[in-house]
Amino acid sequence: MISQLLFIVLLVVGFGFFSFNISKIRKNISLGKPLDRSDNKAQRIKTTLLVALGQKKMFQRIVPALLHLFIYVAFLFTSTELIEIIADGISGSHRFFLNKLGWIYVLLISTIEVLSVLAFISTLYFLARRNLLQVPRFKMSEMTGWPKLDGNIILYLEIVLLVCVFTMNGADEALFLQGKSHVAGSGSFGFLISSFTAPYFFNYFDVETLIILERVGWWGHILVVFGFLNYLPYSKHFHIVMAFPNTYFSNLNNKGAFNNLSSVKEEVLKMFDPSFDPYATPTEGEASVPDRFGAKDVEDLTWKSLMDAYTCTECGRCTSACPASQTGKLLSPRKIIMDTRDRLEEVGANKRNNGPDFKDNKSLLGDYISEEEIWACTSCNACVQECPVSIDPLSIIIDLRRYLVMEESKVPSELAGMLTNIENNGAPWQFAQADRNNWVDE
Amino acid sequence: MSNEMNKLRVPTVAEMIANNERPDILFWVGCSGSFDDRAKKISKAIVKILNYCNIKFAILGAEESCTGDPAKRAGNEFAFMMQAIQNIELLKGYEIQKIVTGCPHCFNTLKNEYPELGADFEVVHHTQLINQLIREGRLLLKGGGKFEGKKITFHDPCYLGRANDVYEAPREVLEKLDAELVEMKRSKAKGLCCGAGGAQMFKDAEKGNKEINIERTQDAIEVNADYIATGCPFCNTMMTDGIKHFEKEEKVKVLDIAELISNAADL
Ligand code: HEM
Ligand code: SF4
Ligand code: SF4
Numbered sequence: 001m002i003s004q005l006l007f008i009v010l011l012v013v014g015f016g017f018f019s020f021n022i023s024k025i026r027k028n029i030s031l032g033k034p035l036d037r038s039d040n041k042a043q044r045i046k047t048t049l050l051v052a053l054g055q056k057k058m059f060q061r062i063v064p065a066l067l068h069l070f071i072y073v074a075f076l077f078t079s080t081e082l083i084e085i086i087a088d089g090i091s092g093s094h095r096f097f098l099n100k101l102g103w104i105y106v107l108l109i110s111t112i113e114v115l116s117v118l119a120f121i122s123t124l125y126f127l128a129r130r131n132l133l134q135v136p137r138f139k140m141s142e143m144t145g146w147p148k149l150d151g152n153i154i155l156y157l158e159i160v161l162l163v164c165v166f167t168m169n170g171a172d173e174a175l176f177l178q179g180k181s182h183v184a185g186s187g188s189f190g191f192l193i194s195s196f197t198a199p200y201f202f203n204y205f206d207v208e209t210l211i212i213l214e215r216v217g218w219w220g221h222i223l224v225v226f227g228f229l230n231y232l233p234y235s236k237h238f239h240i241v242m243a244f245p246n247t248y249f250s251n252l253n254n255k256g257a258f259n260n261l262s263s264v265k266e267e268v269l270k271m272f273d274p275s276f277d278p279y280a281t282p283t284e285g286e287a288s289v290p291d292r293f294g295a296k297d298v299e300d301l302t303w304k305s306l307m308d309a310y311t312c313t314e315c316g317r318c319t320s321a322c323p324a325s326q327t328g329k330l331l332s333p334r335k336i337i338m339d340t341r342d343r344l345e346e347v348g349a350n351k352r353n354n355g356p357d358f359k360d361n362k363s364l365l366g367d368y369i370s371e372e373e374i375w376a377c378t379s380c381n382a383c384v385q386e387c388p389v390s391i392d393p394l395s396i397i398i399d400l401r402r403y404l405v406m407e408e409s410k411v412p413s414e415l416a417g418m419l420t421n422i423e424n425n426g427a428p429w430q431f432a433q434a435d436r437n438n439w440v441d442e
Numbered sequence: 443m444s445n446e447m448n449k450l451r452v453p454t455v456a457e458m459i460a461n462n463e464r465p466d467i468l469f470w471v472g473c474s475g476s477f478d479d480r481a482k483k484i485s486k487a488i489v490k491i492l493n494y495c496n497i498k499f500a501i502l503g504a505e506e507s508c509t510g511d512p513a514k515r516a517g518n519e520f521a522f523m524m525q526a527i528q529n530i531e532l533l534k535g536y537e538i539q540k541i542v543t544g545c546p547h548c549f550n551t552l553k554n555e556y557p558e559l560g561a562d563f564e565v566v567h568h569t570q571l572i573n574q575l576i577r578e579g580r581l582l583l584k585g586g587g588k589f590e591g592k593k594i595t596f597h598d599p600c601y602l603g604r605a606n607d608v609y610e611a612p613r614e615v616l617e618k619l620d621a622e623l624v625e626m627k628r629s630k631a632k633g634l635c636c637g638a639g640g641a642q643m644f645k646d647a648e649k650g651n652k653e654i655n656i657e658r659t660q661d662a663i664e665v666n667a668d669y670i671a672t673g674c675p676f677c678n679t680m681m682t683d684g685i686k687h688f689e690k691e692e693k694v695k696v697l698d699i700a701e702l703i704s705n706a707a708d709l
Pocket of ligand 3: 393
């Protein structure tokens with residue numbers, strides 16, 4: 001009875017706090033500027049199935065992709081087991097579905113066990129990759145401190161979780177063999193791994209110890225699950241949720257197409273329109289001039305860029321493909337995304353604590369991302385191409401450039417010359433437009 | 443026998459219209475193709491191919507103006523929009539239906555960014571057009587000429603490849619040269635930028651430990667290519683500079699696909 005009560009409290013608190021955090025993140029994402037991604041639903045669903053569910057882009061790198069796949073599939077299957085844990089936890093039953101599902105149950109748990117072994121190996125490898133092997137993309141400056149710790153915490157929790165699963169099943173199997181399990185009768189459950197491990201590892205314990213071990217495994221499992229759930233919103237591990245909506249809403253156009261600013265279009269059309277009266281009051285429906293062109297802070301970015309920020313796995317595939325980063329420039333697309341998330345968290349907390357209009361005199365551009373970083377970008381789209389969860393660092397970089405250039409007129413001097421030339425003579429160099437077809441006769 | 447004596451036929455749209463004619467296709471030369479000495483040669487190679495195939499084309503000549511690509515990538519949406527709106531007006535006035543560009547940046551901007559602003563025409567990159575002409579049998583290559591058996595590697599321009607997913611057309615064209623087509627360790631979707639995109643062409647790089655074009659040229663040198671084939675005037679400049687940096691001008695030549703083809707077909 002006590003344990004049922006305890007479980008229900010845990011369940012309510014666990015899910016309650018999670019939903020509270022999710023609503024905070026939703027609010028933060030909705031701070032972004034509007035962007036229409038409601039078109040093309042069929043294509044979007046297809047992309048989500050391929051890229052998120054099917055892990056398509058992960059398989060550009062086969063070894064980490066396979067190892068990740070084990071953890072990923074193990075997670076998907078273990079989630080079904082969670083239903084039973086919740087059923088048992090609330091009702092006080094033991095292996096709620098065992099008799100109801102029969103051989104399907106045995107097959108399901110066996111699958112989970114096998115996947116868990118694979119996931120365990122993968123996790124050990126991932127730990128080694130982060131801490132022993134010198135993988136350059138995990139060693140860059142943005143990967144020190146919290147991001148490094150975060151990466152390890154996830155993997156340690158994963159290990160604890162898997163150990164709990166095997167302790168639970170192994171001890172239960174050993175008990176069942178002696179007819180002492182909470183399940184009536186005696187024999188073997190027939191689960192693929194624990195029917196093998198029980199005789200080896202768990203037969204040395206007496207019944208009392210086994211009962212305790214089984215409970216420790218069970219409670220440990222569910223505690224880690226709730227822990228994980230509530231750790232997600234603070235961690236790169238949030239990608240396990242966000243990968244799905246983020247690929248769904250990803251850009252389906254050619255990657256080379258940059259968006260056109262409709263506000264700028266209106267302004268330019270007015271300049272060309274001889275009948276335009278600059279002092280007239282704007283008519284209904286006309287695009288109003290935004291507070292600023294481009295982005296200085298997170299609220300100037302589109303909601304999709306903000307969703308990107310919460311989706312990033314910090315894997316660094318973008319950065320390792322970035323030509324600027326590879327040649328020692330300050331720019332790292334991963335850092336652009338991580339900075340956006342950090343700043344968004346800060347802005348969101350400010351608004352919650354000090355009211356929606358609070359300004360802290362900081363901004364994404366300047367306090368987090370420097371001008372040097374954004375001017376190093378060649379707009380080559382390698383980062384966008386690489387990202388396994390469909391993040392677009394380039395659109396943030398361009399929005400920041402737009403602010404710098406159009407609002408602060410801060411542009412590297414050679415580029416200022418190039419821009420003047422385009423405005424004066426329709427070419428980035430100082431050649432007269434009238435000479436444009438001289439090449440024909442040269 | 444080369445027909446150097448044959449003068450290039452490059453009418454402007456205005457001239458054609460004065461003769462009561464319309465071009466089937468507009469050749470958008472681009473700023474590099476018009477003003478950069480190296481890129482002018484590429485423009486001529488494209489024209490030679492168009493002339494040889496008797497394509498009814500025209501250029502805008504002095505009416506052409508920058509698409510606005512470098513302005514947009516440098517963050518100046520105003521300068522871009524001024525260019526775009528004026529260009530679209532001009533092209534619509536001339537009722538242009540189809541455009542071929544000699545530059546992936548022009549290609550990308552005209553194709554992807556102009557339609558939303560009112561443009562309505564088909565845009566192809568010159569490697570796509572050349573490929574189509576070969577496929578239709580209008581451009582016949584009798585072997586690869588001096589390129590036969592040579593090692594050629596294609597450097598994917600970011601704005602043709604990743605930006606627009608055109609990877610095969612340039613390669614199909616190169617296969618017609620009976621040369622050995624070798625891929626660099628990074629190619630197609632994984633190709634490395636030459637370093638010039640995003641308005642970098644017009645400024646010095648930020649502080650780092652290497653120039654991007656050097657990094658990229660190394661890829662080409664590693665595969666022992668005799669020719670680096672390009673499809674973009676900016677890439678061409680960057681790779682040429684890279685080859686100079688390694689003092690390999692004698693061994694490795696950097697040529698646009700249009701030049702390779704017009705050379706092989708002895709146009
Ligand atoms: C839903 C269950 C999922 C689980 C349990 C899961 C688990 C994990 C774990 C434990 C890591 C850390 C590996 C490391 O230490 O480097 C990780 C990384 C990663 N995950 Fe997931 N993930 C899930 C879903 C997804 C999805 C849907 C995607 C989308 C394709 C994805 C993409 C990634 C990427 C790109 C990394 C970085 C891997 C690398 O550095 O190579 N994950 N995931
Ligand atoms: S688009 Fe910019 S940030 Fe992204 S890989 Fe290319 S240079 Fe790096
Ligand atoms: S943006 Fe994408 S590729 Fe880059 S670190 Fe984040 S998840 Fe990885």
